[in-house]
Each structure stands twice: as structure tokens, then as C-alpha cells.
Amino acid sequence: MSMIAMSIPPFPTFIRGGEYTFNKGERHFSRVFTVFDLLYVKKGTLFMQEGDERFVVKEGQYVILVPGERHEGYADCTEQTDYFWLHFVIPGNEYQMVEDKELDWSFVYRKEPTFTEVGYYQFHIPQWGEVKRREIVEQQLETLLTTRDGDAHVPDDYLKQQIQFSEFIVQLQKEAFSIPSATEKVCESAMKYIQKNYKEPVNMSVLKEELNFHPDYLTRCMQKTIGISPMQYLTHYRMHHAKKLLAETEYKVSAISRDVGIDDVTYFSKLFKKMEGTTPMEYRRLVHRK
Secondary structure, eight states: EOOOEEEESSSSEEEEEEEEEEEOOOOOOEEEEEEEEEEEEEEEEEEETTTTTTEEETHHHHEOOOOOOOEESSSSSSEEEEEEEEEEEOOOGOOEEOOOOOOHHHHHHEEEEOOOSSSSEEEESSSEEESSSSSHHHHHHHHHHHTTOOSSOOHHHHHHHHHHHHHHHHHHHHHTTTTOOHHHHHHHHHHHHHHHHHHHHOOOOHHHHHOOOOOHHHHHHHHHHSOOHHHHHHHHHHHHHHHHHHHOOHHHHHHHHHHHTTOOOOHHHHHHHHHHSHHHHHHHHHHHHH
16 A cells, blocks of 8 residues: 655645535545545445555545546445545645555654754655544544634634644554554543543543543643543534434434533533534424435
8 A cells, every 4th residue: 555755844735624425325426636635434435446546445444535646436335424525735746655664753754953944754644544543533623624614714713724634644644653642542531531421510620530630731632632622522522412313313402402411401502503503403404404
């Protein structure tokens, strides 16, 4: 399997991204693209072809399709397939396709920075890969794609997206090493606790007691790894499950609010609208119309 080798800085530049679903029997259309197209599968399987090479991209896996090559689905999806897509460019189109190799940080480090000169690094990102820390990667993608949701175009949001995308690229490089840092381990512990207990009252005092880490340290670890605080992640996770219940059940909004750990339905509705740009009932009607 090939790897994409690039010199950093500058980092690749994020253009646009989103989420999409192929139903059973559908496949990706054929095209020649002028930018990189990264596809990360959350659920199901994509069958992609680039030139003469075929990729089976399963849940928790990704493929990066390169500019100038025709890519398309070579087979229909055998089940509903949900995936993230990201379009980006490498400045100056300065990259090489190289053979896969065993990696560590010695391959990345190239030139030490001085007081007046920038340090340089050589990243090697696998063109196809399976992530080992799915919770971290998927939350990074969620954060990246929700930063500029809606029609408002705020310059600082665009700049935040570039920073978040750079962090995502670094995470893909770390995934190639499969060596989690201490910060990532702390972040994963907090995320797993929240995922298991999101229906219960959770605050920073609870996390401190259960995980034996100071709240400030927990916050720094999560913000460094996935770009948001523990309480922001808790809210994201609760809203994710609320959307699922709104789409798949006929439960009342008050029941859904309680089910995701928020007793005050008015607060839940305000929070949902702030996060999703629409009320819970409007979201349900929109999903059912589709």
C-alpha cells in the first residue's frame, strides 16, 4: 500500500467537508478530481477504485484519493454506509507517493528549528488505513465539520477549521505509528467514561473522582487531542443520541431529554437548537421528510 509523503510546513489546506450516506445498492460516482478527497467510513463499507487500484474501506477505515486520478465506486454498497468526506490540497502540490514502510518519529523529523529558521518534517500518511483510536478521530472530524455549520461565514471559524484540520493530519500520522501519547490515553479514558455514563449526572467533579485527574489537566488533554473540553464532548455525545432517538422513535421530546441525561426539557431544547440550528421537533420533521 502506498503512502503520501509531504514536507511540513506548510500543512495541507482544508477546503470543505461533510457527511454522506449511501443506501444499499448505491455506489460512489465516477470523476477526476483536482484536489485530495479523504473518505472515512463510520458504518458499512465503501468499494472504491482509483486508476487500477481498488480499496475496500470498512468501518473505522479511510482512503485518501489523490488529484488527477479517476476514482469511482467499483461495487454497490451491500448495506447502508455512512462516511465523512474531506477535500483538501497540499500547497504547491508538493507530495510524493512512496512505498509503505514501518514508521517512527525518526522518519518524520528532518530539520531542527533555530532561533531564526523554521524546522521541517516529512510526514508519511498511508493512503489507506485503519484507525486504532476511533473515538478520537471521529470526534476530531465532528468538531471540524461543525465549526462552520450553517450559513454564517465567520472568518475566525474558517481559521479554526484550518487548525483543527492540521491536528487531524497529525493524528493520522500518529495512527501510522500506533503509539498513543499520555495525553491521548487520558482523553480516551474520559471519553469512554462519558460514553458509558452520559445518561447520568456528569460534571468535572465526577470526572475528577472517577478518573483521578485534576479537572484542568483533563480539560487540557481533551482540548489538545480532540479540540473540545470534557463538558463540550458530553454535550456533543448527548445530542448525537438525541438525534438518533428523534429520527428512529416517536418518543416525546421530554422523554428523549431525560433519556440523554438532561432533566430540564426547556434547557435541552435550547441546547439542541444551539448545536443543530433547529428545534428537536423541526429536526424530526426534516429527517422524516427525507
